[in-house]
Amino acid sequence: AAGVIQSPRHLIKEKRETATLKCYPIPRHDTVYWYQQGPGQDPQFLISFYEKMQSDKGSIPDRFSAQQFSDYHSELNMSSLELGDSALYFCASSPRPSGGAGNEQFFGPGTRLTVL
């Protein structure tokens, strides 16, 4: 079965550089979520999109922006990178909710960002 695809899998950047993370959801999933997981931490919600519109926003720094495109893939853009941005970034997708059943979010393998 198709899974969520994230690219790149690993990324090394210098401080103050920019990074773009890409996410390709499972086909026919119309909701995309981004999470950040620091070392030894639980994942923290950043932002989500439903049908290409931002649906919710969490603790996402102003230096970060994201969007969902017409083919439902999403990109997370990160500028002025800081050492503290080093983390595992997950994208998750879920299908249209249907009365409580199947609200599962399926996670991609993550992009491990290291800022030096």
Add this chain to the structure above:
Amino acid sequence: AQKITQTQPGMFVQEKEAVTLDCTYDTSDQSYGLFWYKQPSSGEMIFLIYQGSYDEQNATEGRYSLNFQKARKSANLVISASQLGDSAMYFCAMSPDYNQGGKLIFGQGTELSVKP
């Protein structure tokens, strides 16, 4: 605000035995969803099981079952017949709406080690 608490930072279990991972949650909403995810050392987040707040029966998925006690606000994960491959970090998570899903709020995680 919603909150998930996992009080067991680490657990050990003998291979082939059953183990219960604790999860309590705090919310004033009546509509919510509860999830368990497994994160092996490789880093990916694997969906295990889902329980909706209006579901009267406990969810089961193979060797995984969710012991849902609504009045006590607990959603413990039971793994039967533990296997060496079950060694991983386990996260309990909550979504804010039974019908619409939404962002996941994670607990701190429990690291499970299965001994041969």
